Amino acid sequence: MRADLLAETIDGIDEALAAVDAFDQVLTAGLLRPQPAQAAGLARLAGAVTGTPLAARVAEAAEKAAAGVASEDHLVALAAARTALLGSVHDALMTQVTEATGRPGGGDYPASEQAGQGTSARQAANVLAAARSWLSDLARGGWRGLDTGVVSESAPVVSAMLAEPALRRLATLLDGFAAELAASCPGATLERVPARRWADLWSRGMLLTVPGAAGAPATGTVTGRLLPLGIDLTEHPTAAQAQVHAVLEPADGGGPRLVRATVSVPKPDTVIGAGVWQLLRPRMSLLAAVSQGRSMDLADMPVTAEGDLIWSDEHARLGEPAAPFAAARVALPTATAMATAPLDRHPARIAVPVFLEGYAARQDDDALVFTVTGRPLAVDTDRIPVAGPLTPEAVAASGACIGLLRWDAGSFSVQPLAVETTVKKKAVAVQAGGWAGGTTDAAGVKAEKAATDATSVLRERAGRLLRK
Amino acid sequence: MPDWEKLSTARVIPLARPRKLAKVPFAELADGRLQGVVSSGSDIERVYVSSVAASTYTFACSTNNNRPCGGARGSFCNHILALVNEAVLQYGAERVARYLRVELGGEEPSAPSITRGMSVTRPAQGDTALAAPVFSRFLRHLAYLELAPVTAPVPEMQWFPPTRAEA
Ligand SMILES: [Zn+2]
Numbered sequence: 138m139r140a141d142l143l144a145e146t147i148d149g150i151d152e153a154l155a156a157v158d159a160f161d162q163v164l165t166a167g168l169l170r171p172q173p174a175q176a177a178g179l180a181r182l183a184g185a186v187t188g189t190p191l192a193a194r195v196a197e198a199a200e201k202a203a204a205g206v207a208s209e210d211h212l213v214a215l216a217a218a219r220t221a222l223l224g225s226v227h228d229a230l231m232t233q234v235t236e237a238t239g240r241p242g243g244g245d246y247p248a249s250e251q252a253g254q255g256t257s258a259r260q261a262a263n264v265l266a267a268a269r270s271w272l273s274d275l276a277r278g279g280w281r282g283l284d285t286g287v288v289s290e291s292a293p294v295v296s297a298m299l300a301e302p303a304l305r306r307l308a309t310l311l312d313g314f315a316a317e318l319a320a321s322c323p324g325a326t327l328e329r330v331p332a333r334r335w336a337d338l339w340s341r342g343m344l345l346t347v348p349g350a351a352g353a354p355a356t357g358t359v360t361g362r363l364l365p366l367g368i369d370l371t372e373h374p375t376a377a378q379a380q381v382h383a384v385l386e387p388a389d390g391g392g393p394r395l396v397r398a399t400v401s402v403p404k405p406d407t408v409i410g411a412g413v414w415q416l417l418r419p420r421m422s423l424l425a426a427v428s429q430g431r432s433m434d435l436a437d438m439p440v441t442a443e444g445d446l447i448w449s450d451e452h453a454r455l456g457e458p459a460a461p462f463a464a465a466r467v468a469l470p471t472a473t474a475m476a477t478a479p480l481d482r483h484p485a486r487i488a489v490p491v492f493l494e495g496y497a498a499r500q501d502d503d504a505l506v507f508t509v510t511g512r513p514l515a516v517d518t519d520r521i522p523v524a525g526p527l528t529p530e531a532v533a534a535s536g537a538c539i540g541l542l543r544w545d546a547g548s549f550s551v552q553p554l555a556v557e558t559t560v561k562k563k564a565v566a567v568q569a570g571g572w573a574g575g576t577t578d579a580a581g582v583k584a585e586k587a588a589t590d591a592t593s594v595l596r597e598r599a600g601r602l603l604r605k
Numbered sequence: 606m607p608d609w610e611k612l613s614t615a616r617v618i619p620l621a622r623p624r625k626l627a628k629v630p631f632a633e634l635a636d637g638r639l640q641g642v643v644s645s646g647s648d649i650e651r652v653y654v655s656s657v658a659a660s661t662y663t664f665a666c667s668t669n670n671n672r673p674c675g676g677a678r679g680s681f682c683n684h685i686l687a688l689v690n691e692a693v694l695q696y697g698a699e700r701v702a703r704y705l706r707v708e709l710g711g712e713e714p715s716a717p718s719i720t721r722g723m724s725v726t727r728p729a730q731g732d733t734a735l736a737a738p739v740f741s742r743f744l745r746h747l748a749y750l751e752l753a754p755v756t757a758p759v760p761e762m763q764w765f766p767p768t769r770a771e772a
Contacts, residue, residue, distance in 0.1 A: 154611075158611070285635070285636050285637055289635075289636060292745070296745060296748075299749075299752055300752075302753070302755050305755055305757070305759060306759050306760070306761055307761075309759050309761055309762065310759075310761040310764075313761075313764075313765050316618065317617040317618055319635060320617065320618050320634075321617065329609060329610060330610060331609065331610060331612065331615040331617055332610045332611070333610065333611045333612060333613055333615070334612060334613050334614065334615045334617070334764070337613050337764060338764060341761060341764075345761075370767055371762035371763060371765045371766055371767065372762075372765060372767050373618070373762075373765040374618065374621065375749060376759075376762070376765075378758075378759055378762040380758065380762075397758065398756070399756060399757070399758040399759070400754050400755070400756050401754060401755055401758075401759045401762060402752065402753070402754035402755075403749045403752040404749055404750075405746050405747065405749045405750060406621060406633075406746070407621070407624070407626055407630075407631075407695070408750075409621050409623055410623055416754065417754060419754075420753075420754035420756065421754075421756060441758075445757075445758045446756075447756055447757055448756035449756065478760075480760075481760050483613075484613065485613035485614060485763055485764055486760060486763050488763065517766075518769070519616070519766070519767075519768050519769050519770065520766045520767060520768075521767075521769065522767045523620065523767070523769055529769075545607065545612050545613050545614050546607035546608055546611040546612045546613070547607060547608075547611070548607055552766075587623055587625075588623075590625065590626075590627075591623070591625070591626050592750070594625075594626040594627050594630055595626060595630060595747060595750055596750060598630050598644075598652075598747060599747040599748075599750055599751070601649070601650065602652070602669070602743075602744065602747070603744055603747055603748065603751075
């Protein structure tokens with residue numbers, strides 16, 4: 138990868154982000170009694186989408202909001218404007234990333250249909266409306282106006298949505314968001330406000346309350362050999378997701394493609410560490426394949442236009458041994474990246490598999506930095522899950538790395554998924570998600586035991602108390 | 606260093622720490638209280654619902670069937686002491702002390718110093734009306750175990766990276 142190409146400044150990004158920041162300050166203060174500063178922030182957002190199809194609706198919404206009379210539809214329009222601006226930032230960054238990786242971009246799966254997934258039942262509409270109403274209340278009060286009352290109103294909405302798998306995306310988002318807000322009450326005395334982050338979560342939540350917005354239907358199926366590169370674990374107190382990044386070699390002889398396979402689950406906040414792998418493991422045999430260093434053979438596995446496999450074990454069987462570093466060296470350089478769904482065009486969604494070697498690693502203050510093709514690239518070691526064999530120390534001592542290229546707050550970084558390091562003069566690969574499918578490592582066995590104990594206490598309590 | 610306020614993935618909640626759940630299956634800092642559920646040592650069917658309010662330290666303890674706890678007469682019972690202990694393990698002493706707004710008198714935050722800081726103010730005993738809502742939050746918490754995993758991607762999880770930083 139040519140990290141030097143990532144250092145070039147991109148025209149227009151600063152202006153777009155300045156408009157986003159202006160709106161984020163509006164949400165920090167709240168829309169209940171808008172002051173001139175908020176009116177200016179709203180005008181800045183509206184001004185930034187002039188000349189786009191959103192312009193008229195956003196201009197009206199900004200005006201109403203500045204007058205303190207924004208309806209929920211107006212708030213959705215403002216969220217859409219902010220999302221569109223970050224979408225343009227995403228696109229500009231991805232053009233740069235594609236040049237830096239030198240891989241073919243723009244996969245040729247059919248364009249995503251933005252149809253819903255048939256969950257337009259009235260009940261779903263009601264709960265989506267309730268979610269929108271809660272988010273609107275948050276915007277009126279602002280982050281500075283947060284109190285436990287408004288935050289706790291999300292609980293019944295989230296519970297109703299969690300019961301419906303088709304609403305899992307919005308439910309998971311709001312559940313994690315509400316937990317952060319609850320931990321930050323009262324907003325008036327917060328030392329600092331994560332303004333970009335909370336506005337991201339708010340805007341995304343708002344757009345997901347539009348019926349059909351969360352639909353990512355499978356548009357086809359794939360058959361071929363799946364070569365895992367590594368696992369990206371994400372988690373908040375009451376949910377976790379494992380996303381396997383992999384190269385698919387289609388059986389029909391087409392070129393290799395970058396794909397993802399994902400499994401997520403809601404969880405009690407006391408199930409952590411290895412307990413998360415225990416909840417995810419039974420639903421996706423691929424996690425065990427990753428831990429064992431095996432490929433998988435897929436037959437007619439459903440896939441979306443974005444290259445997301447909709448995993449089902451019946452379409453997969455364990456294949457030959459396949460080392461992730463072999464896949465990264467041989468198959469990754471020519472793998473085609475897939476398109477990004479319109480709603481997912483956001484810088485925080487950038488997670489591009491890269492293979493790095495020949496870098497110099499150094500510890501810079503409290504951050505690890507790789508020098509790649511003469512340019513510094515920060516290494517986000519905080520993303521390495523604690524329930525795994527990979528450590529920041531192993532990354533610092535590594536000679537090769539499979540990672541995800543990411544971007545946040547103006548800079549690129551790499552999230553390590555696996556590294557090659559030398560142990561007793563032998564090159565060994567250590568994966569961040571190495572324990573996903575189980576482990577015989579002593580520390581891992583201990584973590585599994587503790588997690589099993591915790592989960593079994595909760596299951597015993599649930600069995601005794603839940604259905605009375 | 607990037608500006609924290611402009612990070613989409615700013616970490617707001619520190620890493621939860623593992624703890625054994627047998628004695629106190631549920632502890633949370635919510636609704637202006639430390640509240641939770643403590644399993645009875647003698648009767649497997651019985652649990653105690655305990656809580657301490659922030660600032661006033663008004664405390665309450667009763668069974669899930671709303672029988673008052675015999676130990677919580679005028680001062681903290683063993684269930685409340687256990688609840689404070691486990692909350693400190695889960696959230697870290699500093700976060701618990703800050704949430705409850707405990708005056709530690711220069712002592713390091715710890716379960717004993719937090720308990721002492723609250724006890725010396727001779728807090729009032731609250732009524733047991735809180736037991737029902739806290740118990741239902743516990744049941745809601747347990748119900749998460751019954752939700753099945755899905756394999757459709759949840760792109761929203763990209764906003765929730767793990768952290769290695771403990772409370
Ligand atoms: Zn008691």
